Amino acid sequence: MSKLDASIAALRADGEGDHPTLAAATRSRVRTSLTRRAKSRRRLVQSSLVASVLLVSTFSWAWSTGRISFRSTPEPVIAPEPIVVPPPPAPTPRVRSAPEPTFPPPVVAPEPPPVVVDKPRPAPRPATLPTPTEQLYRKAHDLHFRGSDPAGALAAWDAYLAAESSGRFAIEARYNRGLLLARLGRYALARAALAPYSAGEVSNGYRRTEARAIIERLDQIAPVNEAPTSGD
């Protein structure tokens, strides 16, 4: 028998035999490990479930309150109301006092082209209470388009912008504010408010044409070097 064969026989015998103590200890160890693994798996499933529920509920809340949207929707476009500038007073002899603002005949701003919305409107959201800023926006919108109090509408837009200066409707709010300032005869402020729109600096040329037309009209009515009216 060679050395190798003898060693093989020795190693073969080495692995034989019962080891009841070791076997029992390892069996107990296996049992404990299986229990621990089952527990940790259960814990993992539970925490995954909780995380999923949290994720889904957060997402639903954000979706329902309009804080997220799946696709980029264009800025809400609302047909502007024609600007009616008050007529100028009858010419009076020149006096040395501060020049009174002249009121040209009512000017109707050019009608904007009809807005075509290509994408379908998102599905109606579930009825939820509007947030405070949404309420401010709705109030300003109603006063602007359905009310007859430009000063009140202007104050409402200011309130909305104070609450949400860079919100979803801020661009539209600033534009409408400019229109109201023009309507109220505060031309310098109106010009300043509409200038960024006229220059195409706002949201890739939002209302650029309309703003330019209004400013041109304001330039005709009240040149730039005209002193601001009271309140400006």
Added chain:
Amino acid sequence: MTALPFSLVASVDQEEMPDLITRLRQGEREAIELAYVEHHASIRGFARRLVGDETAAEDIVHETFVTLPRAIRRFRGDGSLRSFLIGVAANHSRRFVRSAIRRRRATERLAERDATLPTTIDATEELVRRRMADRLSRALDELPLDQRIVFVLVEVEQRTSVEVARIVEAPEGTVRTRLFHAKRKLREILGEADA
């Protein structure tokens, strides 16, 4: 004592209940315990011969049965469950073999340092056998793991190359090649040791 060849022992468990496999696949704890009771001795024997270290062998047995619910998904039923479990144990053995080698070398260094201490010469048959087994385990440390596993399964456990090919999931020719290289290298090592 003449040991029963392992291939014959393995054939006994061909009769095991097919529903044990199903229950193992479902991860039933009782099924795992049943498999442990039936097969732990074979797995332990293989692990001890493979790593030559009692602690590492127990770790391999533990790992084999703890990972069984997942590993059993690979069981196709073309061999015995015992052979499959030995394959699982062989797969887990890599890191345990390394730790056993480290432990063995540390023990050797310690023995060299204490070589000046008087030792009692006990030439009983058991001690001689033990020393021969240890020497082969140390020689096996020099082999790549694949060759080591094949050598233990074929030469030490006396399994057929067909069965070993199934256990290690390699062609029979590869098994024979690994065995050839393993034996050649072991002869060299043991010859050097004798010289």
